[in-house]
Amino acid sequence: MGRTLDQVRYKCALGAMQTVQSIERVLPILHAGPGCSDKLSTGNGNSGHFAPRIFPCTNLSEKEIVFGGEERLRETIENALRVIDADLYVVITGCSSEIIGDDSAEVVNSFRLQGKPVIHASTAGFKGNNYLGYEWILQALFEQFLDDGREYETEKGLVNVFASLPLHDPFWYGNLDALENLLADIGLEANIIFGYGKGLKNIERIPRAEFSLVVNPWLGLESAQLLEQKFGVPCLHYPNLPVGAFETSKFLMEVSEFAKLDVEKTKKLIADKESKYYYYIERFADIFLENRIMSKRFTVVSDAQYALALTRFLVNDMGLFPQKQYAMEDVPARHQSTIREYFKDMNYGIEAEISFETDGHTVHDEIEKADYMGYPLLIGSAWEKKVAVETAAHFLSISWPLNERLVINSSYVGYEGALKFLEDIYSVVLTRYT
């Protein structure tokens, strides 16, 4: 959608510099205007080893606009290789270099021919947002870094995992970590490229995986399908990020069946996990059952991933009712009808309405007019704070822009994650008593 937007939930495609940044020792080189990185480097925990001020950038000026910026790019790559110590350099292009028609791919190819570890992705801001930019980076890695005619042998039990948008989703790290642990519990090894101790060695293992697991309603799916085409790595698309006992057990069963694991063993594991989970729930059941101020109805204003995951948890585990839900990351039209179906697939035939609206102001107008039959439970971003105050909602901020919380490596995924989610919700709810 290309209309004017207020209180938007995403950045432009060049924001995919954060996808590159979240792969250890992989450095983005920007062929872009001087302020692009400054505009896009908001997020949680991005003063990492390659902080945005470290990124080399051609800082395009009038001179390059008039005479072309290819020489400037060549010089910048050459010197970046001399000054900054990285394993792989990813040249990403912004609006201005693409409008003036620089052939960045050609410049990058000349380095690759010399055996330098440089690849290229086209990420002009006018072409899409940072969710799409993430896919374009993944595809550039698969096509330019992995697809060099090598033969790869499959490693039994190795699973490529793609889930949340790195550095943009505040919980991206914790989510991947939690998924890695869940897979380990059923005897699979997660191959993740983002975060601590992963990096190039894991990228190189991607074609060796037994299958790829995409845990997101749509993000990453097309990239994983590319792996299937190029390297014959099959893809298991599991749309729902599992939160809570019911959904996590379902997830473990489905993955076990797909990977042809010993299902009885998984059932045993699930029984143990659920038993411990309900030990905690039992101890705090009086809070969940007998406080009279917790909301009955809720709205999630986030991306499709959380809209679906938290709706499923709150309905299927906690017995709440969904008001309208919002997936605001400009979900590509081709995925929307499938995603709508996911919101109809809940217990007792309960269904939720999902909106793909991208304008925050419009969403807030709808929330103000809706009847939540009590205090609304509103799960969103910093943008929802104002409407939360106006509607006296129980408000929990979980998505970008996240201004009033610090999330380091926690997650709402799995059995443990759901308990953390309940802690966070009730830490808001219980403030009504104080």
Next chain:
Amino acid sequence: MNYITLKSPPVREERLGTGVAFGGTAGELRCAQREGCINRASRAFSQTQGCQFTLSLGIINSLRNAVIIMHGPIGCGSCSIGAVGASQSFKRMRDPNAEGLIWLNTNLNEADVIAGGENKLKEAIRYADKEFRPETICVPISCVPSLIGDDVDAVVAELQAETAAVLIPIHCAGFKTKAMATAYDDVYHGVLRHLVKKPNLREDQRTVSDDLSDLRRKYRDSRTVNLLNVGSMSRQDEAELERLLNAIGLNARWLPCYSSAEDFRYALLSALNVSICGTHDDYFIEHLKVLYGIPYVIDTMPIGRKNTARWLLKIAEHFDLQDRAQQLIDAESRELDEALAQFRPYLKDKRVFLGGGEIRVVATAEILQDLGMKVIGFKGHHYDRFAEPLFESLEDVDDVLFNVATQQPFEQINLVNRLKPDLYIGHTGGGNLSAKQGLPLLPLFGPTYNYMGYSGVFEVARRIRRILANGQFNKKIARHCPLPYKASWYEQDPFHYIKEA
């Protein structure tokens, strides 16, 4: 100087000969500036910096009763996310009912790059005017509409007749300049062309005025100065400067940050425009002089006691109040000496590197010398003649190294690695890099701290004392988290990549 008939102001490289790449001593730099040759250098390698678009937002995001329409693809202006909370709370220090920051983005996509973005902008302006009823709508124009040739001035001229809000285009495409401070000229250019006009006093008066109240108002205005605040100042800084002016019988009006539209009109009644930072204001106050005959003072920045005294005396001179000002300066200075005594033994001879805005780093160096500390290196975002007056408050800095670089931490890291200072004082955003060199760190500015005037000297001293007393966090992060530069870079001349443009 009168550029007001142009659509956009000239860039500072041309107007002021501003330079953004230099490595050498402060003495050499000042000499190069005088000879007019510092704008001839650039870099063969550079890291990300800011652009005039992002810096423009520093002022316009603070305007009260305004809606900002970022005209560009969806990433442009995304950095404003971080300013949402601060913008709201600082506006409410002026007006408890002020709205927080409202900004829209015209969200230009591939089709717009081909067809042009003017219609989308029109829609956005109409929507903003109807939905939010602001006093002003600012339209910062990013690279894309500038490259595809959107005529934003024509759009504004067409729509101004139908909107209640005053429309202000800001020509701040990032590619146009590497001297990002041109942003201030862009904003003031828009403000001067569209917002500044004489207030209609007759309309503002509820009752028929009498001669006496007319005279009272005129007298008050003749004793009122416009102080031009900057985004890096705090309310405490403003309170301190206002205290000093009040003490010599002058009143202050604050512009432009956190102002509303009418503040720009009433400012025309004041007797004098006073710059706080030369990098910010020269374009605005020179034009106010040419267009409205208001005199101005642009000289030093009131950080450090010598600079504060000099700043105050320049203002006092205009009103013939030097004696009162001198009395105040003497009294303040005595009090400050007593207050600083407790810190001096801890701070003496400590070696400091300063990085940030060139005016601010040179001004802050005066506090350090006052405290008996040693200034061993500077890094300034850019350099031009407006830093010159500040050197007069410093002693023996001709041989101190001066790196002119907008961000470009690779040069600074190399330099700091050689100089081995005891403390780094720096601009926001680079802290995590300097900390990895194990250095204690004082932010060069902070919108919740006092740096200016006499109380500012005390506050800075107190904070340095605390920061030097426990630098463990930075030492430990340095031990565990190395910087990402190749070992060979530290052997290289820090200014190796500076070349003739």
